[in-house]
Amino acid sequence: MMHIPGTQLPRTGAAAASASSYPTSKSEIVHSFVRTAQPKDIVGHTNTQPAYRRAHPEGGFISPVQALTCYLPATYRICNPNFKYESSRNPRRVLTKPSKGVKNDGYDNEDSDYILYVNDILGSEEAGHKNRYLILDVLGQGTFGQVVKCQNLRTQEVVAVKVVKNRTAYFNQSMMEVSVLDLLNSKLDKNDEHHILRLKDTFIHRQHLCLVFELLSVNLYELIKQNQFRGLSTTLESPIIKVIDFGSACDERQTVYTYIQSRFYRSPEVLLLLPYSSAIDMWSLGCIVVELFLGLPLFPGSSEYNQVARIVEMLGLPPTWMLEMGKQSGEFFEKVTDEFGRKTYRLKSMETYSREHGTKEQPSKRYFQATTLPDIINQYAMPRKNMKPAEIEREMNNRVAFIDFVRGLLNINPLERWSPQQAKLHPFITQQKFTGPFVPPMNLKSSPSSGLPKSPHPPMASNVNQTNNPQPISSQHMINNPDQTLKNKPNPGGIPQQLAANYQTPPAGAYVNPATHATQTQPPTYSGPNYNTNGSQQFQQPAVNPPPPYSTNHTGYNVPQASQHQPNQQALGGGYHTQQQPPSLYQTATTRAGRQRASTIGQNDSGIPPQLSRHAMLLDPNQPIRLQPSPAYYPPPSDGEATSGGKSRRRSQAGQGGQRSQRDFIRTLEDRTLEDGLFNNQAQWQ
């Protein structure tokens, strides 16, 4: 019961009887039960109007509490007959920024985002669409639009609704998300067993495409942030994680866009502008699992150049065929002749790159003292203080398996990188005992159906000596087995033949020391404390001697140790240097700019609800769907504005910064982590 100062509460009946111990004053009307012996003792009694209560039009009385709550507008009107209540004049909590309505009859802001208010209703304008959604709160903001928590007013279910920007390009690309999710939900993951977000409904609200998803908890970035950017233990029971945001998903046979993936997680082949396949996602997965372990991104590149530099610094140079074939290799790497007259590659110095591209490249900030991934992982602080020796041993053994797992994902060469089918057999995933470097079955290699070669491998491949990759992840120090390199793997489809000769499939349960090619039976195990036991000091001090800035005489990371054969330029077709050569298989595969692709969402079996397809056509019937680059990576121009070629955009972005929308895009997509988490937390790990 509420107590209202200055009022007295009359009590009646049983309530009053049970509350008879309450202190009362003379003015209170207190009724009590009185035992009667005969019917004639019952005397009729009419209640007088209780004090401070006004009559209810439908009978009874309105209590002071009711008068000041649910009957407040009427109470006001009694006090001031001119007062008129209109719910539309209530102040509404706005969830969208900027909140000024300048487009779409004032419903959209300048960014074409629908201006969302708490308690507003989202619902289809299409006749026959039954679901209406009450807006409760904001969940997130992405490149494509806003995601809000809503309640389905019919089913009462609480859901997440993505309200896509009111622009053709965003609309069209989001239709792709509908199409992909529909395929996954209805055909490939019917029983919701594969951790893929469920799409529940789609509709158009005031020209905005709305996607209704099941409601999930925080995203992984928030999870790490809530953990103060400390990594998660490998022994933790993993929570249920679902994959969301298929806004930039595409069919492997339709790899239309070249400038894709968030920078930190961008694969080497995308950085070098090579044809790509689903292997790019395995690279990103590698980056993400390491980030979950370390609490910080593994390759937090501040620019594309810095991204490449960080990868090369840790994993060595990409194989020569990638440098030869990559349309953008020449931006980052230069060919040099060594003292023996042999041609080789090296990373351009920071100064050279900055000069050539008009950028101000900064030396990479380092967050871990160790330089190799196995060392960084092994030396990372224990998840808790005062762990028992057995717990420490378990954690360290898990880390050995984890390092081996990551080795398969963070392979610069996409042709050698493990496929999902291979990776999921790794003991780190299956939770089997880790007995030595995992050699995945080669029949589970996913076929590189987009540009990457399956067979034959790159023409120059047999001429390449992998030793130009002086420190691949797997050749870095591994516990008890410092000599391991990638060469202990069987020949995956399409890798250079000469390399293939180095690959041997070891017998089950054994592993190969690639330096000697001897099969060994002892697996690597954790031996001895080579880690930081100070649980509170998760962030290691920067290296005492940070690496020198890249110089033109740089001999640090990239100079091959052994002889290299010059690649066969004629056969290559010279994505890098020899533009006059006839186009090769690889050139053909990389000729994507300007090539019109078949639409994937106009197809009958696309899973797009017909009313959405109709709406898409109405928006701009002359604009083929998916001709424009993904808005996730190229900020789409204002509707009607011309689109320029991919590569020049890419360069201009790296260089001058471009338009405001471009800056917004970069901020949203790539620097979100840096601005939000890293830069704000610099003090912790500088």
Ligand SMILES: Nc1ncnc2c1ncn2[C@@H]1O[C@H](COP(=O)(O)OP(=O)(O)OP(=O)(O)O)[C@@H](O)[C@H]1O
């Ligand atoms: N189903 C969901 N449940 C809870 N939160 C969600 C859900 N879907 C999205 N979010 C939140 O909204 C944010 C933006 O969603 P999403 O990444 O799908 O949007 P986007 O516009 O496609 O963004 P991006 O710029 O990453 O392409 C997510 O990071 C997440 O925090």
